[in-house]
Amino acid sequence: MAEDKKKTDEYTIEMNKVDQGSRTFEAPPPSARSPPASGSFGNNPILPVLSYCGSSIMMTVMNKYVLSGDFNLNFFLLCVQSIVCVVTIQVCKSSGLITYRDFSSDEAKKWFPITLLLIGMIYTGSKALQFLSIPVYTIFKNLTIILIAYGEVLWFGGSVTGLTLFSFGLMVLSSIIAAWADIKHAVESSTDATAKVSTLNAGYIWMLINCLCTSSYVLGMRKRIKLTNFKDFDTMFYNNLLSIPVLIVFTFLVEDWSSTNINRNFPEADRSSIWFAMILSGLSSVFISYTSAWCVRVTSSTTYSMVGALNKLPIAISGLVFFDAPVTFPSVSAIVVGFVSGLVYAVAKIKQNAKPRIGVLPTANPVSASSQSLRDGLRS
Template structure:
């Protein structure tokens, strides 16, 4: 929790006690002040009440943090596994179309929630679109390359190879923002590189095309993170409220991605494939596709909820730990052929990711 949240919680606790505390008569007050008579039983009851309220407050906080963390882990793991299922098990060869449909689902849901007043979003202005467009181009490239790589590479190896993004981001922070990292961070990054290389060498289902797309994805993901930091301040200045919350960014990214995604559908000639595939007449296929769209949006909501209930350090560490069950599930669910060496490389990479998150905390 943030300091502001803790202060608000303490304030609520104080108000509760002011309202619930027994009103002392003047005579009782004088007796207490003069130390002539002290009600030990009353003091015990008050202390017990204080203890119960504090315990209830802590349980509530812990329950919220646990629930939000589980929701975030479930949605993020499910999203990747469902995408893998659509692209591999259904053998769907239109990853860009899948991305466009998922983003369309997100736009519809966020727009409805905004219209009902459940969430607040910034109105889209031409000036805001101009400022945000470079970020969105990278965002679309990041999603598209992720779809392409996931079709050819198993989930566990995708998870390990994504660690390369951290290396590129750290180098970018050093050169663009003059940010220096300590030896623990660089050690973790070195271990990530070793695990990625050893994992690729020992990967029994190695696919050169998939690995190429994943490397491109790592560069685009790092570029998105670094560019977002530069554009964020400018984007806030051109909004009407002077702020740009997460819901507004989700809506902005997904709306702007639709025309660019449709253009890429024609560039990669997915229209011809979509007109011939029998998958589009299967209700179950559309159900799974729609589920993936809901999960994509759920990641945004649950990550904000979890970050709000805990903090950046816990969020980062849980995100790294979350890759371990995701990798195991990916191997078991899709019956990925693996060896002892490859499994060891994957585990080594996942541990390096956890070590990196802990190093960044310091």
């Protein structure tokens, strides 16, 4: 399901998740990994890194484009993205490009609670993105990392190092600066400051709910994944397939399907471009899952972690370039601090992973490409 759809940070997710079918994208152990063939197009590390960054930016920008203006059919948007995702991976499976297990009602029952958590995550994420600018949304998404990390401490025996704690402090600081810059700009530049600030406050509330939903989804999926042993595309398939009927019910029960509202959501002048953006954002969830696994396969988990941290900057900048996000000293400072916090967090996790395994957080063990893609959703 297109994350936020579906959907992603450091400890993040992605509607897709954990290991590809029989044709896995496992990153072999360092000792067993053979060096990339010279001149091999598929093993060139630059290509997967750029592909991963590009797909992350594309998803965020396309979602923001659709959600801008008067669009209010969020459940319908998510339903379209899920349908596109299921059709795409089914075509890829039929073509022999990927594999995943066939549908099983027993496995669907076990996984359905996770799908509900995912729907809550992507819906609240879409609402937050509707009210907030891309840079602010990206910065606040970092707070989810803190919730997940302490959830790991409480329920999985995890640990938080001093350097990790320092990165958390930077994340909180960047969020405070971003909120202050947003409110300051709204008060100084708008004739209707009260309405503008009210809109921002609604965005912050949705963002808070999204952080709670996202951390619940990630922690809940970590437990459930052990029961099903799902691989990357297994998870993507079940998440999107199971979400479609739920989203259809919610869109018709909760959202306004009057002709007036439909015309407002899909104005004739922009109708084609809106539909194109909705479909492209659905495809992006597939691209992110594949390119994240590809990135780890031809580089390393360490490189992937750094790419994820560095990817924050172009995503935030895309909001300044493609939309009317305010470019002020406080807003730029918030982006920089948020970017640095991501780098510090990545370095902290790399150092923690390098320590002896005894007593270390389970997720600190060497991870496969598929496990890395599990942490992706928040990156967008």
